[in-house]
Amino acid sequence: MKQVIKGNFAVAQGVRLCRVGVISAYPITPQTTIVEELSEICARGELDAKFIKVESEHSAMAAMVGSSTAGVRSFTATSSQGLLLMHEVLHWAAGARLPIVLSNVNRAVGPGWNIWADQTDSVSQRDTGWVQIYCESNQEVLDSVIMSYKLAEKILLPVMLTYDAFFLSHTSEIVDIPDIEDVDEFLPPYRPEFRLDVDNPRTFGGMIGPDCYYEERYVMHKDSLKVLEHYSDVCSEFHDKFGREYDIAEEYRTDDAELIIVTAGTITSVTRIVVDKLREQGKSVGMMKLRMFRPVPVERWLKVLGTVPKVVVVDRNISAGLGGVFANEVQAVLYNSETRPVIYPVVVGLGGRDVTPDDVEGIINYALENDKPKDVPLFWGLKQ
């Protein structure tokens, strides 16, 4: 059934379709309408979930650790400061190998207070062990909830799906809402091998010393990499069932490109238009959409970007003292390519500053016109 809904409602629909058993949440703009909608959905009897109204995001994630260890499909949502407050427990959830799904609405981090789009909140959680997926449209948001549980429950790692504040969270788009029967076939009930069960007593999260902690993290790392293989199976199964497909790192008009621009989130949609326009002008430019950011799809990035002369990486996030995080990671991956492309890191749109087609066109032309980046990173549109 097609409906015109906001990104936050798309998430709520995804959670309903996945028959999540426990939801915990603490309000924060622009996430709040996800859990408000979920409490309506539960109130209407469309989802039989326990909804825990906790006292903070730290407790929200801790409650997820409890419910997921008890063997129940668990969901929470947050944004910005809330995600940062969860940080300790994010590490915990991943280390405990719990297949929790969290949707994070990308919002700038304070101070100064700013509630608008910025990906610094989630990129700064990159080392927590969570799988990270960046979405571009409300349809992708809904579908990603369903795919995330499938992925998480197979590999036993938590998944964070993220999308831009307001540009998606509060903007309506046409979304095809799958039938729950189809989702049931795609995503069977969660039946974990290890869970709290008094008839089969176990201890979770105990002490491990230097003799085996190292191996334990090695296994976690290796399992995280398995997400990459498993993702393609999930993706094709999803495609067979629902007719939609989301590449781990989608290529857009990259054939014979002499320049590829890498984007994540809603800037991607803007960039598609610009790429079309520049192609019409005869400029051989393409785009790679960064969808999965953890684990890093190293082989894929190398294949797409490794042989192009120029790569522009657009970051709506900043690690002060370094620059944009995506650029940094793309650079690290491409260091191993034989013909290292020239990389143009660009920081844009922090704190919700609009990034228009003219901006993207300007950025691409800047990279086309210069043999080397003028600034690393380049701050595009900085007010003097």
Add this chain to the structure above:
Amino acid sequence: MKQTFKRPKALVDIPFHFCPGCHHGIIHRLVAECIDFYGLREKTIGVASVGCSVFLYDYFNADVVEAPHGRAAAVATGVKRASPDNFVFTYQGDGDLAAIGTAEIIHAANRGERITVIFVNNTVFGMTGGQMAPTTMSGQETTTTPFGRDLETNGFPIKMSELLTELPGSTFVARAAVNNPKNLMKAKKLLKRAFEVQTNGEGFSFVEFLSACPTNWKMTPKQATERVQEEMIPYFPLGVFKGGQE
């Protein structure tokens, strides 16, 4: 002609952003009147919380530092320890103080920090659009309790004043309301005492204000003010719990 009523010097001359019928504006004014009364304007440092009162710095003619959500009492602790001669107050909503910041307020009180806490209890998370807070009343409808707060699954409306009274570290704890002139006059008296507790170096002082949020209660200002009287005061009784006479 003698002027008998004017804007306190501690308030900047700009309109509040609060909704019509919101009590935050009245409480802001009371705090400003006390700052003027004790001549503290040049010595005051306010610690603002996250909630509808986040723009404290726009309204107070004093230094203001913003705290992350829930951390005001801890930030104020740092401010006061570093500048013991300043008058330091926090201004926090019930989501801020009684949900995410519960640990900070309990420990600041328990350590007897020489700060003054203004706690504005409107039984909802106001700024984020009216979700259930720990203070939400039994049966109260909010955006996250569409059928009303169910004590079975959501627990009980938390009484912060009573809780902090029990801590040996707190010096003055009181609950006030500004829903009618009589309560307002009483509230001002309590607030003055709370100021003195800090300026005399006596210890930690705390005043809880019952406050109307007509917008999220989906009421007119008049109905909201009546609700304070009829529903809130019976459950959250007014008065001094510790440290003085009314």
